[in-house]
Amino acid sequence: MADIGGVITEPAAQEVVDPERGRRTRLAREGSARLVIGLALLLIQLLVTYDSVAWLQVILALGGIYGLLTGVGQLIRAVFGSRVDPTVWISMAWLFILVLFVFLQVGGLFDSLDADFQDRERPPSFTTDEPLGTDRLGKSVMNQSIRGARISLIVGLGAVGIGLAVGSVIGLAAGYFRGPIEGTFNIITDAVLAFPALILLFSIVAIFGGSVLVITLALSVLSIPTIGRLSRANTLTFAAREFVTAAKSMGASNGRILFREIMPNVALPLASYAFIIVAVLIVAETSLAFLGVGIDPISTPTWGNMIQEGRDPNLLEKAPHIVFVPGVMMFLTVLSLNRVGESLRSLWDPREAKL
Missing domain, CATH: 1.10.3720.10 (MetI-like)
Structure with missing residues (x-):
């Protein structure tokens, strides 16, 4: 309730005095909601619909990734302000993670490319030693x-x-x-x-x-x-x-x-x-x-x-x-x-x- 008998209530008055704070609060809520929806779509794709038709999996996975990226972007703007371009920060974070894993592989981690014909075409599962699954030869x-x-x-x-x-x-x-x-x-x-x-x-x-x-x-x-x-x-x-x-x-x-x-x-x-x-x-x-x-x-x-x-x-x-x-x-x-x-x-x- 924003106005009763010409008197502005405290929440509405606070938003008028500090509109930037209200905008950041809305961005944080929307970003959190998109982040949760994106994670939910990815989990559904991996755990529920993995054996269904390919087009449904692609739609769910793309929707999940879109929700994650846009959610993180809105959370970044909620914390650092509207002048910050979240896509650049997310891009730099992804490149840093990618380069980090490359150096870890050069150092001896994640470097096993041995074939295991007993473990071919395993689907992704974050509870196993192959979170992204295996290929037709059983390689990671x-x-x-x-x-x-x-x-x-x-x-x-x-x-x-x-x-x-x-x-x-x-x-x-x-x-x-x-x-x-x-x-x-x-x-x-x-x-x-x-x-x-x-x-x-x-x-x-x-x-x-x-x-x-x-x-x-x-x-x-x-x-x-x-x-x-x-x-x-x-x-x-x-x-x-x-x-x-x-x-x-x-x-x-x-x-x-x-x-x-x-x-x-x-x-x-x-x-x-x-x-x-x-x-x-x-x-x-x-x-x-x-x-x-x-x-x-x-x-x-x-x-x-x-x-x-x-x-x-x-x-x-x-x-x-x-x-x-x-x-x-x-x-x-x-x-x-x-x-x-x-x-x-x-x-x-x-x-x-x-x-």
């Missing part, structure tokens, strides 16, 4: 998914690292010196970007094999033109700024201007876009593995290999977790990298964020 789906994360991060970060080392320098030179250097750069990048990416990757893998090193180098070939163009565009902007003109008037060499004046300003936008490019390359590596031309699935399990293994309709009906677990992990990783990259781009390039 969780351990394989962590190994797949390890491979995806190595390939994505390695390819982007090579692209940054080569593409940024070439783009700097093309944007600063212009003339024939820029013309040659534009022709080469246009030719590489115009060539179908999958056909180029297929050709490289067919010639040199499907090792982690070859896949990384092949994807770096695709990242160099994109990063080079970003570097050139930012160099054109900063090369016309006053501090570069002042450095030229003081007799600074071209090398000093490029690497002491322009590169530090170009590095920040490139770093923000690097997260987005890593996400794209992870999807590309997974696509290659799914099509059967990626990394050898016998020696090195990857997310794409796991999804490709479980695409059999009969297996998908009996053990959907074989596909669902690596698929969800890849989805969350790619989404998190994109959100972090967009946040950094807004932070380091506020003018472009307003477009």
Whole structure:
């Protein structure tokens, strides 16, 4: 009851005096409700409807994940305020957890990939030693998914690292010196970007094999033109700024201007876009593995290999977790990298964020 005879009761008066507190209280209640609903949907999918049709399990699992993410997001805003973007915090938390498990596996935990034919296609159960179940050979789906994360991060970060080392320098030179250097750069990048990416990757893998090193180098070939163009565009902007003109008037060499004046300003936008490019390359590596031309699935399990293994309709009906677990992990990783990259781009390039 908010108003009796023109007199405002105490709860309503408190909400008028402190509307932010009331808003945070509502967010906390809604977030808690969504969190509970999300957990309930996931538990129903795992414990009740696991043996039912695949589409029902997918709907329940996606609804549960959506409830968890939105619930946690509203709780974060209730605690830290509306200016905080909860999706960025959740994304950074997921990437931290993923990297943590990768390092734990490197240290000897979660590294068992032995087959157990007596324990094949076990469904997920958090009360056993295999919380995410086993595949058709009896191997741990969780351990394989962590190994797949390890491979995806190595390939994505390695390819982007090579692209940054080569593409940024070439783009700097093309944007600063212009003339024939820029013309040659534009022709080469246009030719590489115009060539179908999958056909180029297929050709490289067919010639040199499907090792982690070859896949990384092949994807770096695709990242160099994109990063080079970003570097050139930012160099054109900063090369016309006053501090570069002042450095030229003081007799600074071209090398000093490029690497002491322009590169530090170009590095920040490139770093923000690097997260987005890593996400794209992870999807590309997974696509290659799914099509059967990626990394050898016998020696090195990857997310794409796991999804490709479980695409059999009969297996998908009996053990959907074989596909669902690596698929969800890849989805969350790619989404998190994109959100972090967009946040950094807004932070380091506020003018472009307003477009």
